[in-house]
Amino acid sequence: DAGITQSPRHKVTETGTPVTLRCHQTENHRYMYWYRQDPGHGLRLIHYSYGVKDTDKGEVSDGYSVSRSKTEDFLLTLESATSSQTSVYFCAISESTRGATDTQYFGPGTRLTVL
């Protein structure tokens, strides 16, 4: 298994509170991703990182921010959580985005409930 951990694994919070999810990898892969998975929508990319301090938006980035201060850590922050952000969040990593090393490997996920 790829060395990816996510914390917390489960979280219940209230609308309007800030929430930070952490993804940690031990593979030294350059690329890291945050996805959310919802019934009827599948996996959708929120943000991704292509290096320390280098990040970019995905298709559903509104309401989310990210930071990557070290190769191994990628943080996802919900500045003011809303009920529509109730979801399962997955972190993924890959060596590259092209060619034979573009395979993404997923962490165990974080189940977030916003009341």
Next chain:
Amino acid sequence: QKEVEQNSGPLSVPEGAIASLNCTYSDRGSQSFFWYRQYSGKSPELIMFIYSNGDKEDGRFTAQLNKASQYVSLLIRDSQPSDSATYLCAVVRSQGNLIFGKGTKLSVKP
């Protein structure tokens, strides 16, 4: 047209049969194609990737790619109840980002 389309299922097959999972994609410039398996409540795990037209076999799994038809499939031979899961097709678009289908739920009946 959705970027990556899969039948949602459920696809039900008897134990020992061949399960055939299909996926179509819209970006003709796509170069890399992946099949992930996801058990309920778990994260997606990679089954196979394929980059070239034709078939690629790995144990009981065969991925088939036809870029002209923009079609990729996964065959599971000798299906087992443990193969019951949702199978996600994913495609790296020409811009380099990975797009997932919504998945096909497979049920293998003993």
